[in-house]
Structures are given as C-alpha cells and as structure tokens.
Amino acid sequence: MKPFTYEKANSPAAAASAAAGRSNAKFIAGGTNLLDLMKLEIETPSHLIDVNGLGFDKIEPTSDGGLRIGALVRNTALAADARIRRDYGLLSRALLAGASGQLRNKATTAGNLLQRTRCPYFYDTNQPCNKRNPGSGCAAIGGVTRQHAVIGASDACIATHPSDMAIAMRALDATVQTARPDGSIRDIPIADLHRLPGDTPHLETTLTPGELITSVTLPKLVGGTHIYRKVRDRASYAFALVSVGAIIQRDGTGRVAVGGIAHKPWRVEAAEAEMPHGAKAVAARLLEGASPTKENAFKLSLVERTLGAVLTEAKG
Amino acid sequence: MATVSFSVNGEVRALKLDTRTTLLDALREHLHLTGTKKGCDHGQCGACTVIVGGQRINSCLTLAVMHEGETVTTIEGLGTPEQMHPMQTAFVKHDGFQCGYCTPGQICSAVAVLDEIKAGIPSHVTGDLNAVPHLTNAELRERMSGNICRCGAYSNIAEAITEIAGRPA
Numbered sequence: 001m002k003p004f005t006y007e008k009a010n011s012p013a014a015a016a017s018a019a020a021g022r023s024n025a026k027f028i029a030g031g032t033n034l035l036d037l038m039k040l041e042i043e044t045p046s047h048l049i050d051v052n053g054l055g056f057d058k059i060e061p062t063s064d065g066g067l068r069i070g071a072l073v074r075n076t077a078l079a080a081d082a083r084i085r086r087d088y089g090l091l092s093r094a095l096l097a098g099a100s101g102q103l104r105n106k107a108t109t110a111g112n113l114l115q116r117t118r119c120p121y122f123y124d125t126n127q128p129c130n131k132r133n134p135g136s137g138c139a140a141i142g143g144v145t146r147q148h149a150v151i152g153a154s155d156a157c158i159a160t161h162p163s164d165m166a167i168a169m170r171a172l173d174a175t176v177q178t179a180r181p182d183g184s185i186r187d188i189p190i191a192d193l194h195r196l197p198g199d200t201p202h203l204e205t206t207l208t209p210g211e212l213i214t215s216v217t218l219p220k221l222v223g224g225t226h227i228y229r230k231v232r233d234r235a236s237y238a239f240a241l242v243s244v245g246a247i248i249q250r251d252g253t254g255r256v257a258v259g260g261i262a263h264k265p266w267r268v269e270a271a272e273a274e275m276p277h278g279a280k281a282v283a284a285r286l287l288e289g290a291s292p293t294k295e296n297a298f299k300l301s302l303v304e305r306t307l308g309a310v311l312t313e314a315k316g
Numbered sequence: 317m318a319t320v321s322f323s324v325n326g327e328v329r330a331l332k333l334d335t336r337t338t339l340l341d342a343l344r345e346h347l348h349l350t351g352t353k354k355g356c357d358h359g360q361c362g363a364c365t366v367i368v369g370g371q372r373i374n375s376c377l378t379l380a381v382m383h384e385g386e387t388v389t390t391i392e393g394l395g396t397p398e399q400m401h402p403m404q405t406a407f408v409k410h411d412g413f414q415c416g417y418c419t420p421g422q423i424c425s426a427v428a429v430l431d432e433i434k435a436g437i438p439s440h441v442t443g444d445l446n447a448v449p450h451l452t453n454a455e456l457r458e459r460m461s462g463n464i465c466r467c468g469a470y471s472n473i474a475e476a477i478t479e480i481a482g483r484p485a
Contacts, residue, residue, distance in 0.1 A: 080437040085445040100462025236461035
C-alpha cells in the first residue's frame with residue numbers, strides 16, 4: 001500500500017473542500033472496497049478523509065412519504081430496517097443477495113453505489129486497462145469474458161458494475177443527494193449517477209471532484225410485488241452473472257432493472273411497456289443493441305429466462 | 317504515523333502506528349494477539365473476522381486508525397483454554413475444524429450470527445422478510461458464507477453452531 005495521510009472530517013462541507021483541495025484525496029467510510037484496491041495499488045490516494053463521523057447514519061421519512069437513507073447507513077442496517085423490509089422489499093432483498101455478513105456490516109449505502117468493477121483485468125495490474133490506466137488498452141476484450149458486459153459497452157471497456165443494491169435503487173427511482181466543496185447541495189437521479197464507459201471508462205460517475213454523497217432518497221412507496229433474483233456461480237457470496245430486480249403490479253405492469261450485464265444498472269423504461277406481454281417481449285426491448293462476446297452471449301437468454309421466472313413468481 | 321486507542325477484549329490499548337496498518341495487523345503485529353488469522357487479506361475468506369461494537373467484520377479491510385474509542389473482541393476475548401466459550405466447546409465436541417486456521421474467524425462469526433438472528437436481521441434465504449428469522453440449516457449456511465474452510469469441515473461447523481443456537485441464552 002502507498003503511504004497516505006489521514007484525517008477525520010467534522011462536516012460535509014469540510015470533507016468536500018478537503019477533498020477538492022488535493023488532487024489525490026479519497027473519502028473513506030466502510031472502506032471494504034477501497035482498502036482492497038489500495039492493497040493492490042489500484043487505488044493510490046495520498047490522503048484519506050474519514051467521513052464516518054458525519055452522522056449520516058439515519059433512515060428518516062421524507063415529507064412526501066418516501067425515505068431518506070443516510071449515506072453512512074450500513075448495508076446490514078438498511079436491509080434489516082422494518083420500513084425497508086415492508087415497503088421496499090426489493091431493496092432489502094438486493095442488499096442481502098450481495099457480499100457476506102461481515103462485509104454488509106461495514107459497507108455503506110454511498111460506498112455500495114461507488115464500488116468499482118470486479119473485472120479481473122482491472123484487478124491485475126500487469127494487464128492493460130483503460131479504467132485503471134487510461135489509454136493503456138483493454139485486456140478483457142479478446143480475453144476471458146464470461147462475466148463481462150453484453151450491452152452499453154465500448155471498444156475501451158467491457159466491465160460491469162458489481163452492485164446488487166444499485167439495481168434495486170434504479171428500479172425504485174432513488175435520488176442521490178450530494179454536498180459540494182462550494183457548500184451547495186445537488187440531487188442526482190440514480191439513472192444519471194453511473195456512466196457508460198464510452199472512451200473514458202475511468203470516469204464511472206457524474207460526481208465532480210470533492211463531491212460527497214450524503215443521502216439516497218426513495219420516493220413514496222410504489223406497491224406491487226418486489227422480487228430480486230440473482231443468478232451466480234455459487235449460491236452465496238458471489239457476484240451476479242445476471243440479476244433481475246422487479247416491481248410487478250397486479251395488472252401485470254411494472255418496472256425492471258437488470259444487473260451483471262452493463263457498466264451501470266440497466267433499465268429501459270420503454271421495455272417496461274411490454275411487461276404484460278411477458279419476458280420475451282420485455283427482454284427483446286431491454287437488450288436491443290446488445291453486443292455480447294461468444295463467451296457471454298448466454299447472458300441474453302439468461303436475462304429473458306430469469307425475468308420469466310420472476311414474472312411467474314409474481315403471479316404467486 | 318498516527319495514534320489510536322481502542323478497547324481490545326476489555327483492555328484499553330493505545331497504539332502508535334503507520335496509517336496503513338489494518339485492524340488485523342494492529343491486533344497481530346502490535347498487540348501480539350495472533351489468534352485472529354490472516355488468510356487472503358482481501359475480505360474473501362473470513363479468517364480475520366473479529367467483533368467490533370457487537371458486529372462481526374473483516375479486520376483485514378479496515379484501518380486501525382478508524383476505530384478510535386471502539387470495542388474490539390477477538391477469539392482471545394471470547395474464551396481461554398481453561399474457560400472456553402460455549403461456541404468453542406461445541407466446535408471441539410463436533411470436530412468443527414481440521415487444520416484450525418479458519419476456526420477463530422468461524423467462531424467469532426458464529427457468535428455474531430446468533431446475535432444477528434436474535435436481533436431479527438433477515439438473510440438472503442429468509443422466506444418472509446417481515447417475519448422473525450429462525451436458525452434453520454439453510455439460514456446458518458447462508459449467514460456463514462463469508463467464512464471459508466478449505467478443509468471442508470462445514471457440516472461439523474453447522475452442527476456445532478446448531479447446538480449452541482438450541483440452548484437458551
């Protein structure tokens with residue numbers, strides 16, 4: 001690990017300006033992804049700003065019937081919250097499908113959104129990677145690509161976003177709130193937080209330097225049956241090959257977001273109009289323009305079949 | 317260099333260390349509490365599991381300096397050879413290990429799992445999110461999935477935990 005200096009932040013504005021004032025500073029909260037990457041010298045911050053003391057650890061009702069989740073609420077606490085379990089079961093299920101008990105006890109809501117890809121070529125510092133070392137190339141393209149993206153990828157990067165929680169947040173239309181170094185606050189719809197790789201895969205979100213996530217707000221409840229179905233190589237503690245997060249109403253309408261297939265949570269609102277017509281119709285719209293490799297083309301039919309299973313489950 | 321002070325197994329310990337020191341290395345290399353094991357050092361195996369503030373975490377994926385004033389319990393704090401924790405006794409009775417390297421992490425994790433179930437925290441295999449979870453074999457296996465045992469003593473580990481779970485607290 002490279003040496004770094006360390007400070008505890010006292011306020012969101014102080015944290016944001018401390019980060020903006022240094023070119024190579026990072027916020028740390030749970031640290032479960034950042035420290036892993038620092039040990040491998042994939043992340044090499046020269047200064048860490050510990051934001052754990054900022055108090056964003058509550059889940060509070062909003063004036064319009066939603067819930068505001070503090071950025072520091074741990075994954076375990078969020079999944080176990082009685083209101084989340086009752087009204088936003090999709091979120092609870094997605095959280096519980098990810099990582100291990102130990103990691104969920106540490107990992108935070110904001111950190112989960114900002115975790116980095118588990119592409120093995122990103123992790124192997126002997127390989128070129130445009131995300132880790134912009135302009136160096138992509139070793140995944142032409143490599144072993146069973147886990148990689150099948151849609152929204154580019155010639156520069158075919159990595160996927162690894163989060164389960166983010167899939168639920170996307171289906172729920174959550175809003176991310178941030179504090180910026182100039183003291184202003186900003187609301188970012190979850191759909192606009194993560195970027196597609198394009199030719200700048202090292203830019204993963206639309207956050208600006210020093211911008212700190214302070215909360216994630218869920219809109220008022222949407223009803224319906226909440227299902228998160230994750231398909232992976234082992235039954236627990238593995239990343240998704242494909243995951244489907246869905247909210248399905250009695251009349252067959254609903255929402256669906258898919259994980260494991262793209263650089264961001266994949267949701268196509270136009271595809272949701274096909275929900276009453278079944279999984280095949282939805283998947284066809286959802287995966288329009290997909291460009292899988294030979295090794296991961298199975299993900300296209302896996303999305304359709306997983307969605308089919310979800311729709312059947314919703315019928316009870 | 318930085319300073320930090322936290323309680324380990326009931327004793328307040330003040331340390332001066334490099335900011336890069338993980339909680340795991342602080343316990344093993346600075347405090348010489350070598351019961352907690354370093355396996356993968358990347359949060360994948362669970363050998364380094366300790367209980368901080370009542371919750372199990374991977375001590376390899378957290379910095380020591382981030383735990384000012386907190387309460388850490390390691391395997392040495394759960395029991396001693398003379399006075400073993402009931403979970404340790406159950407692991408011995410049910411042969412819940414072979415080489416023993418993952419065992420301190422397994423035991424810290426198991427003790428915390430029972431507390432998590434008692435607190436009503438659901439898991440991936442909990443059928444009804446709004447019901448009180450019970451310790452079935454499927455629940456136990458799901459909740460212990462962050463602790464890998466390369467000897468494959470899983471069925472005996474499950475038996476040991478089940479025995480303790482069945483006892484009134």
